[in-house]
Amino acid sequence: MKLNEGIEWAVHCCSILASLPPGMALPARKLAEFFDLPEHYLAKHMQSLSQQGLVSSSKGPGGGYRLGRPATEIALLDIVLAIDGPAPHFRCTEIRRKGPSGVDDKCYGKPCGIARAMWRAETAWRDELGKVSLEEIRHTGLEETPHEQLEKSLAWFGDALK
Amino acid sequence: MKLNEGIEWAVHCCSILASLPPGMALPARKLAEFFDLPEHYLAKHMQSLSQQGLVSSSKGPGGGYRLGRPATEIALLDIVLAIDGPAPHFRCTEIRRKGPSGVDDKCYGKPCGIARAMWRAETAWRDELGKVSLEEIRHTGLEETPHEQLEKSLAWFGDALK
DNA sequence: ATAATAACGGATATAACATATCCGTTATAA
DNA sequence: TTATAACGGATATGTTATATCCGTTATTAT
Ligand code: SF4
Ligand code: SF4
Numbered sequence: 001m002k003l004n005e006g007i008e009w010a011v012h013c014c015s016i017l018a019s020l021p022p023g024m025a026l027p028a029r030k031l032a033e034f035f036d037l038p039e040h041y042l043a044k045h046m047q048s049l050s051q052q053g054l055v056s057s058s059k060g061p062g063g064g065y066r067l068g069r070p071a072t073e074i075a076l077l078d079i080v081l082a083i084d085g086p087a088p089h090f091r092c093t094e095i096r097r098k099g100p101s102g103v104d105d106k107c108y109g110k111p112c113g114i115a116r117a118m119w120r121a122e123t124a125w126r127d128e129l130g131k132v133s134l135e136e137i138r139h140t141g142l143e144e145t146p147h148e149q150l151e152k153s154l155a156w157f158g159d160a161l162k
Numbered sequence: 163m164k165l166n167e168g169i170e171w172a173v174h175c176c177s178i179l180a181s182l183p184p185g186m187a188l189p190a191r192k193l194a195e196f197f198d199l200p201e202h203y204l205a206k207h208m209q210s211l212s213q214q215g216l217v218s219s220s221k222g223p224g225g226g227y228r229l230g231r232p233a234t235e236i237a238l239l240d241i242v243l244a245i246d247g248p249a250p251h252f253r254c255t256e257i258r259r260k261g262p263s264g265v266d267d268k269c270y271g272k273p274c275g276i277a278r279a280m281w282r283a284e285t286a287w288r289d290e291l292g293k294v295s296l297e298e299i300r301h302t303g304l305e306e307t308p309h310e311q312l313e314k315s316l317a318w319f320g321d322a323l324k
Numbered sequence: 325a326t327a328a329t330a331a332c333g334g335a336t337a338t339a340a341c342a343t344a345t346c347c348g349t350t351a352t353a354a
Numbered sequence: 355t356t357a358t359a360a361c362g363g364a365t366a367t368g369t370t371a372t373a374t375c376c377g378t379t380a381t382t383a384t
Binding site: 002027028029043044046047050057058059060061062063064065 | 328329330331332333340341
Binding site for chain 2: 033124126
């Protein structure tokens with residue numbers, strides 16, 4: 001199993017948006033250019049974020065994306081779910097009731113212990129992602145980005161926003 | 163993202179093997195029949211379990227699979243990893259160093275905060291799966307299986323093992 | 325007004341991966 | 355000797371992820 005690559009892209013983009021001066025917006029085209037990503041495909045992911053309200057969009061020249069709410073109120077989990085969708089990773093197909101020993105569907109109430117254990121693990125995963133705010137991501141990112149790159153980025157965004 | 167369906171199959175099969183009388187073995191053919199699964203594909207998954215030592219196999223008539231060690235010493239995590247493989251679900255592609263602001267690779271030491279957060283969540287997931295033993299799965303399964311199905315299963319396996 | 329920008333949704337095309345089958349080989353028990 | 359069964363490799367099929375393309379609408383700048 002492999003997680004959608006778009007998750008990585010989306011988190012990076014949100015982190016950039018979180019550092020944007022208030023009132024400013026960045027179009028998908030610029031974000032794609034900055035990370036060297038396929039423009040139209042990234043745009044699709046940005047639209048997913050927009051549908052979830054994580055970012056707000058504005059059309060036309062000077063338009064683009066900005067955060068939909070403060071970075072302190074966006075969890076890593078929100079971004080992951082926006083891209084990955086809400087479906088649980090483990091989906092039981094009820095094989096217990098198949099085959100020669102299966103009995104009537106009515107006899108099976110709740111999902112079995114296997115499914116419950118898998119879902120517990122998934123809940124632990126989500127909980128952990130829920131604890132991390134975009135603001136933390138942004139802050140850590142800023143601290144750990146090489147100085148030289150920070151300067152180049154600032155200059156580049158300066159041009160882009162002009 | 164969707165987890166391999168084989169995980170569900172494999173856990174169910176291991177749970178059956180855990181209830182097998184000592185010394186007995188079940189061939190993949192019988193397991194597939196019992197759960198109404200594609201025989202050859204299930205066989206592939208059983209081979210994965212075998213490679214990891216979770217089950218031991220014996221060839222020839224009367225052969226098949228049995229547990230490779232006591233059910234108390236097999237974790238749900240072991241089975242999941244045997245089928246799903248050891249690779250982490252989140253794989254960062256280092257997009258931070260791409261694009262116009264990227265600098266030399268030497269400047270990036272450890273993985274960034276995004277990757278670390280994603281991996282922390284995955285660790286939480288694995289930890290949760292590591293806490294569940296196959297013996298618990300088996301026990302819970304036995305308790306929650308409808309009476310009628312238990313009887314049918316016992317009869318069916320009685321014939322199969324004869 | 326007009327032209328350029330940009331989000332948006334839908335329709336593709338392509339690549340990657342999961343699912344499933346098939347085959348030949350080896351080992352082993354009846 | 356025959357039948358069973360695991361094993362590994364090759365292949366086929368289906369489904370999902372990845373990526374592009376198009377037409378439309380909204381908005382800004384000229
Ligand atoms: S609910 Fe449990 S027993 Fe039923 S198919 Fe899902 S995992 Fe198997
Ligand atoms: S290590 Fe972090 S910054 Fe680098 S590509 Fe992975 S997620 Fe992005």
